[in-house]
Amino acid sequence: MSFFNKVLASVGIGAATVDTKLEKDRVFPGEEIKGVVEIRGGNVEQQIDDIYLSVNTQYSKESDDKKYYVTAAIERIRLASGFTVTAKETREIPFSFRLPLETPVSMGKAKVWVATGLDIKNAVDPSDKDYLNVKPSALLDGVLNSITSLGFRLREVECEQAPYHLRGKAPFVQEFEFVPTSGVFRGRLDELELVFLPTSNNTADLYFQVDRKARGLGGFLAEALEMDETNVRLSVSTGDLATLPQSLRSLLQKYS
Structure with missing residues (x-):
């Protein structure tokens, strides 16, 4: 890879993208979640440090009589690390994990989603977000x-x-x-x-x-x-x- 292409890769120009495909989005706490992460190479070759999944939600906190929301990772799973995605390459990584019992159900203001990210050194983190419909046990x-x-x-x-x-x-x-x-x-x-x-x-x-x-x-x-x-x-x-x-x-x- 030329120096110019290395610079393009490091700043995220022509970068790899990630897409998560879940077998289903209607799930129960404690259930096994299965799917595939699809990585598509951009216009240049890129070194991927890590690829990970995290199950997230938001919760409210109070400080100085003010209410605000923060994101919490209920679970985080590393799928792979230390590999290269060539230009225009498509790669699939299957995964399965068990949804934690403490995952909130999708009622009222509560929302739960799976975030997928590629950790690329010195680059903007390409990520994907997929919402889950978590039903009560x-x-x-x-x-x-x-x-x-x-x-x-x-x-x-x-x-x-x-x-x-x-x-x-x-x-x-x-x-x-x-x-x-x-x-x-x-x-x-x-x-x-x-x-x-x-x-x-x-x-x-x-x-x-x-x-x-x-x-x-x-x-x-x-x-x-x-x-x-x-x-x-x-x-x-x-x-x-x-x-x-x-x-x-x-x-x-x-x-x-």
């Missing part, structure tokens, strides 16, 4: 249905920075916010917030924040001081789904 779906069967409506779903006591592999948690619209908890609770943390394919820890309705002067003072909120933890499995609505009803009645 059978256990999460059962939990959400159990809550709605008690008269709650799902109002908002968002990924937020994880509090210290809930921080695991990921720096965020996905929060499901419900409001009671009918049933025994209407007028007794303001809202119910849920964080679902899977511990295996068939088990999870549920963390609830129960926000009681203010009643009388004492209730309004408690609400002003945020003393009307109670945090509750419950471990569940797929074997509990048949009786989960009754269990949740009894649990919430203790704090409403």
